[in-house]
Amino acid sequence: MVNTIEWTDAGVVMIDQRKLPAEETFITCRDYHEVADAIRAMVIRGAPAIGCAAAMGVAIGVLKASDENMDAEFEQVCDVLAATRPTAVNLFWAIERMRLLYQGQRDSGGSPSAIRQSLIAEAERVLREDIASNEALGRHGAALLPTGGTVMTHCNAGALATGGYGTALGVIRAAVEEGNPLNVLANETRPFMQGSRLTVWELQQDDIPVKLLTDSMAGHLMRRGKVQAIVVGADRIAANGDVANKIGTYSLAVLAKENGIPFYVAAPTTTVDLNLPSGDEIPIEERSPDEVTQIRGHQIAPVETEVWNPAFDVTPNRYVAAIVTEQGIARDPYVPALKALVEQASE
Numbered sequence: 001m002v003n004t005i006e007w008t009d010a011g012v013v014m015i016d017q018r019k020l021p022a023e024e025t026f027i028t029c030r031d032y033h034e035v036a037d038a039i040r041a042m043v044i045r046g047a048p049a050i051g052c053a054a055a056m057g058v059a060i061g062v063l064k065a066s067d068e069n070m071d072a073e074f075e076q077v078c079d080v081l082a083a084t085r086p087t088a089v090n091l092f093w094a095i096e097r098m099r100l101l102y103q104g105q106r107d108s109g110g111s112p113s114a115i116r117q118s119l120i121a122e123a124e125r126v127l128r129e130d131i132a133s134n135e136a137l138g139r140h141g142a143a144l145l146p147t148g149g150t151v152m153t154h155c156n157a158g159a160l161a162t163g164g165y166g167t168a169l170g171v172i173r174a175a176v177e178e179g180n181p182l183n184v185l186a187n188e189t190r191p192f193m194q195g196s197r198l199t200v201w202e203l204q205q206d207d208i209p210v211k212l213l214t215d216s217m218a219g220h221l222m223r224r225g226k227v228q229a230i231v232v233g234a235d236r237i238a239a240n241g242d243v244a245n246k247i248g249t250y251s252l253a254v255l256a257k258e259n260g261i262p263f264y265v266a267a268p269t270t271t272v273d274l275n276l277p278s279g280d281e282i283p284i285e286e287r288s289p290d291e292v293t294q295i296r297g298h299q300i301a302p303v304e305t306e307v308w309n310p311a312f313d314v315t316p317n318r319y320v321a322a323i324v325t326e327q328g329i330a331r332d333p334y335v336p337a338l339k340a341l342v343e344q345a346s347e
Contacts, residue, residue, distance in 0.1 A: 002159040002202065005044060005052050007124050012056045014044045017160055021201040032061030032077045039084040039091075042192065046161020047235040047271050048130050051090030055123040057081045058098040062119050067112040074102055086283040087244055087312050089236040089273045094126060130163035133268040133326040138165060138174030141231065141266050141324035145175045145182060149228035152185040152218065155246035156198035157233025157266065167233040167266040169202060171324060176208055184210040185227065187218055189246060191291045191309065215248050222259040230256050231324075234267040241317030241334025242279025247310055253319035262321040269325045269345040272338050279314035287311045 005014045011030040018041070019025045027043060029035045035057035038044050044053050061077030062070065078095050085091060101122050105115045145151055151172060155161075158169030166173065175182055184203055189195035196212055203210040213221070221227055230252060236244040243249070243265050256263040276282060289307035293299060301307075323330040323337075327344045330337035 002164070002205070004049050004160055004162065004164060005056065005127065007056055007059070007120065007127070012053065012060055014038055014053070015160070016043050017045060017198060018043060020160075020197055029057075029060070031064055032057045032080060035060065036080050036084050039081070045194070046156065046233070047088035047090040048134070048162040048167065048268060049160070050085065050088045051094040051270060052123075052127045052130055052163045054081050054091050054094040055098055055126040058095060058102075059116075059119040059123040062102070063116050070112055070115070071106070074099075085285055087235045087285045090268075090270050093270050097126070098122060127163045130268065130270075131165055133270075134162050134165040134167055134170040135174075136326035137167060137266055137268060137324050138170035140326070140329055141171030141264065142175035142178055142180070144229070144262070144264055144322060144324070144329070145171065145180060145231070146228040148181050150183045150185060150226060152187065152221075152227045152230045152252070153199060154187045154195060154230075154232050154249055154252055155189045156194040156202070158199060158202040160198050160202060161233060166202075167268070168231045169199065171231050171264070171266045172203075172208065173206065176206070182208070184208060185213055185218075185221065186210050187213050187215050187248065187252075189248065190215055193295075194246065218252055219255045222255050222261055227256075227259075227261055229262050229264065231264040231266055234265050234271050234323075235312060236276075236282050237265070237267060237272045237323065237338070238276040238279045238282060239272075239274045239335055239338060240278050241320055241323060241330070241332070241338060242282070243315045243317070243320060243323075244279060244282045244284070244312045245315065247313050250313040250315045250319075253315040257319050263315075263319055264322050264324060265315075265320055266324040269327055269342045272325070272342050274339060274342055279316065282312075282314055284313070285311040 011028040016025045065073035158166035186199040293301040327341040
């Protein structure tokens with residue numbers, strides 16, 4: 001399993017996902033600004049992994065803060081981290097979790113050193129809980145996948161997108177571990193190529209058979225009966241089951257519906273945002289035009305080309321066959337089903 005992120009005495013260590021698969025390089029973030037830069041630059045990406053990074057960013061920020069100005073510096077740390085990427089709700093969930101702990105420690109008269117140690121322990125706990133959550137949702141979702149079938153996935157929702165094990169790939173991993181000889185089709189996921197660079201690499205590490213597709217090939221293969229199920233991750237799920245995920249997910253869901261293929265979403269309950277009634281209210285991140293006009297610094301379009309580069313799209317709940325979480329599987333009607341799972345997780 002890929003070691004995506006960890007807390008060390010030297011700082012927050014992350015595998016640099018921009019360099020994969022050519023190089024397995026790790027970077028060490030020694031302050032919260034470097035953690036924020038890593039999130040923004042997609043050194044680390046994927047909603048659960050971003051949540052883990054945010055928790056560690058808060059911890060290292062307070063670790064470096066002065067005793068005299070700790071409260072103000074804490075808020076500054078939270079503000080900087082919250083401004084990195086707007087769509088992934090785990091970012092804000094993790095910051096709020098750390099804020100509640102910090103305030104509780106302050107209110108109870110905890111010393112600065114005790115507060116720092118509590119935040120570090122909490123950040124490490126967030127990481128452990130995420131891995132355990134992914135393993136649990138993998139077990140729940142494995143039963144949904146066809147025996148010996150071919151499963152399509154989009155972007156990277158594996159160990160690299162989480163604290164470890166993965167969400168969509170966690171479901172696939174769990175099924176394979178239980179003896180299901182699955183084959184995987186991975187869409188390349190333009191423009192940042194998370195599918196080709198990361199998902200294929202992860203599956204090859206686990207000896208799970210995988211074939212790479214360009215994004216535009218998916219519909220053709222569905223129509224020819226080459227796909228038996230689709231499973232993807234999520235960056236935010238609204239209360240009604242609308243799902244924000246990497247751009248291109250909506251198109252896959254519509255094609256799946258047209259071709260009678262079940263479309264599953266795998267995500268921990270921390271990705272469910274009960275405060276948003278529908279996906280229409282999910283903020284969609286706009287990223288640099290260079291990601292579209294260039295590939296690894298090589299210009300592939302005229303220099304003055306105008307670009308629209310939304311990083312995510314929203315799939316309405318009517319296209320989603322089931323949402324797999326660590327607490328169990330939600331199906332339509334999603335409003336009560338998701339609410340019950342989130343409440344179960346908080347008990």
